[in-house]
Amino acid sequence: MKRRRDSRVIISSVLMVWLGLGLLQPIHHVEAEGDASAESLITEDVREGRYSRYIEGTESEHYSGAPIIIDDVSALNSEQQDTYEGEPVIFIDQDQTGTLTVDVPETAYYIIGFEYKIKGENVLPTQLSMTVNGETPFYEMQNLIFEHGWKNPEEIPLDKYGNEIIPQPMKYEDWQMKYVIDSSYRTSLPLMVKLERGNNDLALTISEGNLLIKSVEISSQIEVPSYERGTVTGDAFIEVEAANELDLRNNSAIRANSSYNVNLIPYSSDKRVLNHIDPDSFKTPGDTIHYKVEVEEAGFYHLGLNYQQDAKADFPVFMNIQINGEFPHELLKDYPFFYQNNYQHVSLVDDADELLTVYLEEGVNDVSFQISIAPIKSALEEIEKLTREIQALSLELTNLVGPDVDRFRDIDVNDYIPGVFELMTDWADRMNNLYEEMKSYNPSSGEVGAFSGLRVAEEQLRSLIANPRELAQRKGELATGTNSVTAYLGNLMQEMNNNGMGIDRFYFYQEDVEIPQSASWFEKTWGSIKRFVNTFGEQDYDVSNTDDENLQVWVNRPRQYVEIMQRLIDETFTSETGVKVDLSMMPDQNKLILANAAGEAPDVALGVNYALPFEIGIRGALEDLSQLEGYEDVASDFAPGMLVPATIQGGVYALPDTMNFWVMFYREDILSEMGLPIPNTISDVRSYLPELQRLGMNFFYPTAGMPGMKIFAGTMPLIYQSGGQLYGETIHKTELNSNQAIEGVRLLTEMFTIYNVPYDVPSFYQQFRDGSIPIGISDYYMYNLILNAAPEIKNVWDIALIPGIENESGDIERWSTGGAESNIMFKDTGKIDDAWAFMKWWANADTQVAFGNTLQTTYGPEYMWNTANLSAYQELPWKHDHKQVILDQAEWIAEVPRVPGSYLLERELSNAYNAIVLDGENLRTAIDLASKRVNRETERKLEEFGFMVDGVIVEPYPNPELSIRD
Template sequence: MMNNPPRRRRRIWAIPVVVSLTAGILLTPSYANGTVTRGTLPNPETISIPAAASAEPIYSQVLKKWSEEGVKDANTSDIALSASDYANASAEVKPEPLAGSSDSVLLNEKQWVEYEIDVPQSGLYQLRLHYYSVEDSSIPNQIAITVNGKSPFVEAQSIKLDLQWKDEHYPPQADKKGNQIRPGQLAVKGWQERELMESSYASNEPLRWNLSQGKQVIRIQSVYEPIAIDRITLQAPGNIPSYEEAKKELKQEGGGDPNWYTALEAEQMSVKSEPSVQMQASRDDLASPESDGKIVFNTMGGSNWVRGGQTAAWTFEVPDDGLYKIDLKYMQNFNKGSNAYRQIRIDGKIPYEELKAFSFSYRRNWSMTSLGQSKEDPFLFYLTKGKHDLSMTVTNAPVTPIVEAIQYVSSEVQDINRLVRLLTGDNADVNRDWNITEQLPDAKQRLEKMRDTLNDVWAYMKELYGTEAGGTATIRDAVSKLQRLADRPNDLPTKLGNLTSVQETLSTFSLELTKQPLMLDQIYISKATAEIPDVTPSTWKVMTNTVKTFFMTFSPDYFDYGRQDGDAAITVWVNRGRDYVSLMQQMADEQFTPSTGIKVNVNIMPNPQLLILSNSAGREPDVALGLDQGMPADLAIRNSLLDLSQFKDYDSVAKQFLPGSLVPFHYDQGDYALPETIMFNVMFYRKDILEELKLKVPQTWEDIYVMLPTLQQRGYDFYIPSTNYVPFFYQNNASFYTPDGLKSGLDSPQSFEAFKKWTDFFNIYGLPQEVPNFYMHFRNGNIPIGLSDFNLYLQLLVAAPEISGQWAVAPLPGTRNENGDIERWGGGAIQAGSIFKSSENPEQSWDFLKWWTSTETQTRFGNDMEMFNGVEFRWNTANKEAFQQISWPKEHAAEINKQLEWFQEIPNVPGGYFTGRELGFAWNRTVLDNMNFRESLEGAIFEINRELLRKQQEFGFVDKDGNVVRKLDVPSVKPQVGGESEK
């Protein structure tokens, strides 16, 4: 009787949850079969973009210009050349037989080869290349093409040539609990032939090249990754018929079973263009096969199949010659109101014009659609008996006119912004009446042109999507702001913030627009007369699945947060996403547990503050990973962490890391964490712009002082993040704390000089005080050089294909020491792993932490993360040897490694969080309020010392009367060599 009331309360609580879930599901719209009629794409020429929108001509504008000049497609037979018959080449290139070809030529990065082609007729041609990817790298090969020494359009400077990949095995293997394990990725080696396309499939057709009759010189240069070629083919553009045109020629239905069909599981891909195009677990019972509460990889695509050019292919077999149709079970609930587009090929060819960019409309759940005008009016394909290939490639062609229009507006905004600042300075006087229309008489006209272009974009989007797509509000808001500025152009000096916000919001929208996510479950190939089963989930099926999924979240094996096996010896909490945690658990099960006998539970830690709560509750994990660099010291101060230096092999383990990356984790003669990742800073620069300005890459801060007038007089600038003060202090031999750790070290002459150098860049040299999006400014070229971190590197590598090969990295600017050598000290964010003092298994936890941070484990984890998820998931490991195994472009690797040797972060002491905060306040006072730099820094030092003293009294370093009870030891890193000599 005593147990009944609690049990009854639990029942009463559960019923409303189920009812609430059920009611919510029944109130949602029904899941239709996707009978959206697909018409032709809107005419991109309805968007008016002035011809001078870009500093370098883009392909669409060049193609339009050729059309206006009357240049037409050529009409000739193919012209094929052997790669070994080149007319000229860079010094190291020579014919090199490779993989069964006697005519191949190997091009390493930056090497080139030229061919003289006797063109029979003037006109537009397409190029086809027979190539072999030498490296099994997740970075695709990229080449550049010039014609007669010139690049005809910017896209020709970076053309992507993918490898082919496949899953190591299918179906995936399962662990002891029945959860499937994602298979490894294998590169499919061999020669491939493809027409040269724009890298992001911004165009539906292969690139066209305008060649005059007679001898023409075509140069092929490797941009990223070595590549071998053995045949180059020049061909006249082909014509792809519409379905209405082609169906008149379709052969009639053959024999065999008129009701025949076969279902392909979409996750069983034969090949794919990138290893990151992955099979996915749908996490519900609505996909095939059902998951039944387990991790089952039963779909493909989703957020890993979004970038233009990513291709997946499937092989199928038909029993007879005849007409067939193709149906797909898909989900596209990622971009509300928008479509996802795929280019469809059968046996390597696009059958009909409509399949150049086939749309998958937004649906909240799984839907069925036919390749055709609608489900009731499918396209028919004539297939011969036997095997065939179906491929689908992400294409951005339908949204390219929008993206290019936004790029035009962004470029114009930046140019107007630059011109206004040249007239008014960085801080225009708000009390002055400006007459901008005298100095910039075309300002009003330019603003109106931008407004008109965005109005065209709005109309194009409504025609493209048939509804108000997500993002049209952004367009309308930008139109409104531009209209207000066009009405009152003299307000520009004080309203530049409105202009900048237009650029920032449009640029963000443009980036999102080029993402085309789509998830596939099944592909049905059927006879034209066959009826296929309706596998669209019913409302009842969706409802029951939702309820079941809800109750699964109470299971200890629910895979959203990781595994909670009660038999495990140690528990690991990870402050990262599910993709990371799943792979870590898989690797621990495959490698660590079999070799040590130690079982591990790896779980997601959604918020690191949970460690503080768990400490209060006495329920800490054994190991915590992904901790920001300040947290281990904070926990160590509170006696929560294990001192790792007590283990006999700590010193040998610590040698795997850069000395400067261990500094933040040393506290009071103990070491409380091992670094996992390192967010280094380097200098980024646009090679093309610096060459145009005849500027050398700066080596020291003095070099920057020299180059700034040339940059700024031409409307360019240099970027230094206002929060990146570490290089100035460390390069000036300043210390953030005294050697005993009890006071700030910023009251030295070196520190005052460093602070003055830092703030002078903004006060005297006029660098922008705030740059909301350096990536966009660097990409567009108006800030062609600056300091940033690893995140920008990945953005440029992945999302800026149009400037591939035009940018590079270099170490941070340095300071000359007494010997004349250059010291380049700099810091960056670190994430680390620690062991809790409360762990009942400290030795096993140390074994795990050693295994996790080892070279072998970090190398495999980094490679797998990049393989499974793409280059944007590159693992910036802190392990020195594992870092060398990352597939960096060769021109970048050497420069990054130079900078890492000078890596050093700030030590952590009780109350040390005040240092960064007060330095930020001091910068604000000096730069924004024009306070004297010395007075401002002195105020910061006073506040830092007061907080340090308060914390030292709290933790027993100083008694209540201010007497020192015990001291700290503050580590520092000294250069192992005199410095870096300038080359």
């Protein structure tokens, strides 16, 4: 029987945020008998706050007069007036709002520029929002960024093997001018703002960093001259090496790199030389690099580049090219650089495919290249719009049939949402049209690999349309999971932000010169042969290429980390102590036990898995660090619970290196629109679940992201939060079957058996992005991923302490794990004093801050150093508010002890969880069985290591576990 509904809006304003950052186009219910078209199901786009809508049709109101330059900021009537280096400035610090009053001659649309500098040592760009006369003119004004400038040192540093290494960038200390522009750089020109005649209040609110303002410029929009071909004569040739002559960039992570490629200059077959701008670093819209180009004679020139662009198959990467801060003409705005999977020399051409001309002044010219996505702005907005509409339909289907649908239930969705398949057909057609539009950038090919996700999404929609009675059962293919239509669209949006451009060199040249050519087949072959022969020699940072007189340190990290570590060691530790250190990249940390048995172990090993020190230490191969001078001072910088896994018989055999913190992630936009405060306890989470699930959403608990075995990080927290322990005073018997531990397991398993939290989530990252799981508990790796690989939800998510359990005193216990990597010293080192001095130096807060800052400024924001040193953590270049949450959660770290038999405790706890949640087994039965198996294995291991003989304890093994009950 058909179900009738009154016509009503089913996506309320409360849910608009969930379905697209508060900017959804709601779907409306219609009566089953109604004859609704796709247009009647989708209301007018409510994303009116976008700049494109704001500026549309305002051309006649654009200001065209002379620039208004305010050099004396005291005239701005701001309460944030200050002085800096003897000059009047406006200074706005973090979490402050500074209001500037500007006077303009007429009511019109203007661009606004600030001459600015960022104060202090923070390496993150300053983030702020801006209002005009108390209102936010458009969406983009909610998130503006002002970047640092970065320069390289004059000399390229060498490692001890004679290889050039990436230099640490230095802050540019001069004032910079920047106009207000979209932080996502979807426009190549500044944003225009309507100001009223007379005084206008510009309020800047800093959310990250600070800003010094020296002057303000208010002017007309930048005009880009039309292209007029110039006459090129002469024989001048000006070549610039992109890697070695880089002058200034706005992102510290933009860096030179080395490649054994004969097409690049300089080139060496046996040494690493920096010879190109790394495309993995020069890729984000807005990334800008500057060069100083010396020109002997003014005139017109052609422009060529030797570049590689393999980020977008069958599609160009666009760059803005400016000379002395201006576009020479319109063709250098958003110029397309087509796909090339190897470096090739290409000269820029005009629309007639003739060599493009550029005028250069005599003397020094500033030449800049900036990554742009402005030409595909409308495509990106269309993809966002499609995503919002599809998410809206997905929600309505969930409301209609529930989260799970019986596959034998026959539901004709069209009876309940008339016109739904016409709507879906319209979506598929729009995707097809968009794909065809993108093909115009590559007319020679019938495909556009960069937009293949769009084609896959379209085909999936058409598959659903072709099987209308399967739509209810297959609704997850619309907007839930890693293979849904919206997942493909979301991944496409992410890929559009990857515009990697590798540049070896560029050159300006005139008619009567021969430009460089790519290497010949013979040159490439000969270069490959020489490189192959060199691989048989000694390799850098290899255990075979060391000096036995030096301290031997093996490092379980990639080369980028090792190079920075070696440089820090040479510049500080060795210069201060005289102790020379050889770093070697560890081929396999599990071979440390074998290396020790063979007498080939290093003095120190860094970055090993936090569980490994027990396996080596219990066999007597490690030094007890707690007996060494200064240990207490070193240990005081770590969360006490981080030392537990390396504690053996009261001794401590490792120092924590990094910390894998756990926090709660939540979509701020969704929870606020639903009227749900941040949950503080597990009880709060349970109370939220019915409302979340009614709307097709849910909560993520870490065990859902652990296929197979559920490790301690997922199973332990609720046990500890319930007052349970895994062992008693000794480890001889587990306390897994104590009342408190059983209560913790009950709370854990009931999340899935009673409260319907999903027990298997292949990608919390994906479902957090699409909003189907807007809240959950996860770790550092998720934090890094969301922060750096989810641009579509930037500024609408946050983190909080994990929800815990209120104890009898009214305090909320939030215990979690935190172990990641550790550092160890081998017992047979003949250099114990030097080794301990090195370990103390490396663990020191100053060293950790220096390493973390260098790593992140050199390689980018995704290279976040999650140090275990809490004192150092406060100084690292992470978001201020997030650091405080992480530090607060670190106080609740209580790692599980690693003791004889604990590996089976982890496995049996996982088995019990699976038996209860998946097989419906009785909780006490499962836990009792697990406890018996654990106790049996513990006795066997105690016998193996000599703590028990013939079933009799000869030496008690004390439990190193933190006492949760104290």
